[in-house]
Amino acid sequence: MSSPAPDTREFPLSVQQEFLWEGVRFRSLGRSIASRGNPSIAVELAGTLHLGRFRRALELMVHRHESLRTTLTDLGPAPLQRVADGIEPPFAYVDLAETVPHDRRLATARALVAGDQGGEFDLVAGPLWSCLVVRVTPSLHVLSLSFSHLIIDGVSLVGFLRQLGRLYEGEELAPLKQQYRHFAEESRRPAADTAARVGYWQERLMPLPGRLPFPTDYSATPPPLISFEEEAFRSPHTPQQLREVSLRNSATPFTLNLAAYAAVLARTGGAERVVIGSSVARLDLKADDDQLGYYLDNIFIPVLVRPKDTVGELVQQVRGAVVEAQRNILPYTELAAALKPDFAQSRPWPGIHLYDAWVRGRVFEAATDTAAAASFGGTTVKLFPAAGGSSPRAVVDPRHQEAYARYYLPSLYLNDAAGSNGYIEYNRAVFARHTVHRLADRQQAFVGHLADPRTPVDEAWHAVKSTTEGKRRLS
Incomplete structure (x- = not known):
């Protein structure tokens, strides 16, 4: 009787993630292990934002990237990463235009963004990222993106915002050459001169x-x-x-x-x-x-x-x-x-x-460049400072x-x-x-x-x- 085939949706942490994971477990001594939302970015979108198109772009990003469907199998010293077949994008929408006085809306938006970026993610249940859109006026929205550091770094944050904008504008992106699992596998190959490095x-x-x-x-x-x-x-x-x-x-x-x-x-x-x-x-x-x-x-x-x-x-x-x-x-x-x-x-x-x-x-240089280069239809994109x-x-x-x-x-x-x-x-x-x-x-x-x-x-x-x-x- 042949043994069951390994679950290709599960794979070890990359050696880069292992450094992070050791720190996460250490900081969580005596309490439940969770991951703060870091790195994060918030941008102002001045102009018309079509929510239906925006949600569709998020869905396409989730389908395109395994990292956005990743959680951990356990909270031990060597957990595996698990990739779900699909998830609902973790999207929240808050409309301040009709409920908050005009002179308090930006301050309220900053407080909402700070709360989103300072939140924690359940590493096993997931998802390990969040997306918040705050409607300040009919022609001004604030977009906040927040991630567990285990699934993204600053350079990838740049890529996420740019790709999201391209998908929002209806562009058909070329298939990815590889997913993060392939990088994780490659990262674990031992160096030929390991003893010398030690x-x-x-x-x-x-x-x-x-x-x-x-x-x-x-x-x-x-x-x-x-x-x-x-x-x-x-x-x-x-x-x-x-x-x-x-x-x-x-x-x-x-x-x-x-x-x-x-x-x-x-x-x-x-x-x-x-x-x-x-x-x-x-x-x-x-x-x-x-x-x-x-x-x-x-x-x-x-x-x-x-x-x-x-x-x-x-x-x-x-x-x-x-x-x-x-x-x-x-x-x-x-x-x-x-x-x-x-x-x-x-x-x-x-x-x-x-x-x-x-x-x-x-x-934040990458984030600043991203804000300048990202495009969501006819909107003007610039960084939205958060605490x-x-x-x-x-x-x-x-x-x-x-x-x-x-x-x-x-x-x-x-x-x-x-x-x-x-x-x-x-x-x-x-x-x-x-x-x-x-x-x-x-x-x-x-x-x-x-x-x-x-x-x-x-x-x-x-x-x-x-x-x-x-x-x-x-x-």
């Missing part, structure tokens, strides 16, 4: 980062709450000045900003070594630009901030470390097992143990307390390719807003001092500190 990370990350000495406004040992806030910043340097700094250092704006942030963190805390976490998109394994899924690999960049080095040497060190980190990418479970012998017994043990702070480039941050959550599990007492430094996110603006995400139970303002000021001022690569790091730091000491821009 050795690289053991040399670069051991000993694992400890608690970086950095002054806080409130206790961080352990933090009583996890309550993230976002604080925007804008570079004091012109785009031309930033381009010149990049050219003088033969480095990208991302590398410059990462080097400057590592230097400010290290010098503020009196440390010499800072490990920065970041992510890169594995588009080399993606066969189709329209394919939706999670394609980010995480990298870890140890930075030695030596006062006698020049800032040019610091930038070149960071540039080399970024290149080597990408060259030695390992599946998270293999990397963690190599660095922590009792990893299997310690799980969930997330990647926050491997870095001090996070820096990522161009978080960032998160609701407070008590830190009660001892493992949470240990990890978050060490990983407490704010993270830096760049919004555009030039590095001219972005935001810092911080735990408001640990840092006051004016402290984060000063941190952003110092980071951006240090970028300016990279204009002369011959400047010693110590000299640049003292110049930055003297110009930003006590500087507070409360608003």
Whole structure:
């Protein structure tokens, strides 16, 4: 008697998703596992929106992409992904035009979008995404899209909105070359030089980062709450000045900003070594630009901030470390097992143990480009700003307390390719807003001092500190 054929609708997580899943399980200790709606985007559609055509476009997207029909089989350490044959699009419509006074409609729409984007998805029951349309006036709608990060990344978010608009306009899209399952399968093929990559990370990350000495406004040992806030910043340097700094250092704006942030963190805390976490998109394994899924690999960049080095040497060190980190990418479970012998017994043990702070480039650049490029008939499409941050959550599990007492430094996110603006995400139970303002000021001022690569790091730091000491821009 032959064994039953395997269910082709079920397949393992990609190695990229495994990193996320370890973090989801860790953050959910002591409570049910759910996924917050992230990434998300909201856009204004100015003009006439035909709801029937819009719903039909959503149905076609669901049929086209397995990722939009994906859930998990269980909440254990190694769940499978399950693809449903079909689902009803998770679509909600709210009409404010007849029920809310005109002067309160945009504020009400923002509150609705914030609620949609801050919601949680049941990872087993699904669906793992949502679509909200808010009618503000007959000629103005707000479209909000929110996803579990397990099924989509920022690049795929771009693709979703663009494809949705093309389907809304009646375009017949070419069949996909592959689905996310094929990427997941390809991602799990072992590298020929796995042993060498393990050795690289053991040399670069051991000993694992400890608690970086950095002054806080409130206790961080352990933090009583996890309550993230976002604080925007804008570079004091012109785009031309930033381009010149990049050219003088033969480095990208991302590398410059990462080097400057590592230097400010290290010098503020009196440390010499800072490990920065970041992510890169594995588009080399993606066969189709329209394919939706999670394609980010995480990298870890140890930075030695030596006062006698020049800032040019610091930038070149960071540039080399970024290149080597990408060259030695390992599946998270293999990397963690190599660095922590009792990893299997310690799980969930997330990647926050491997870095001090996070820096990522161009978080919303793709979304901004999408809003400009997307089209829904005769409507004008532009971004609809929504509130960032998160609701407070008590830190009660001892493992949470240990990890978050060490990983407490704010993270830096760049919004555009030039590095001219972005935001810092911080735990408001640990840092006051004016402290984060000063941190952003110092980071951006240090970028300016990279204009002369011959400047010693110590000299640049003292110049930055003297110009930003006590500087507070409360608003």
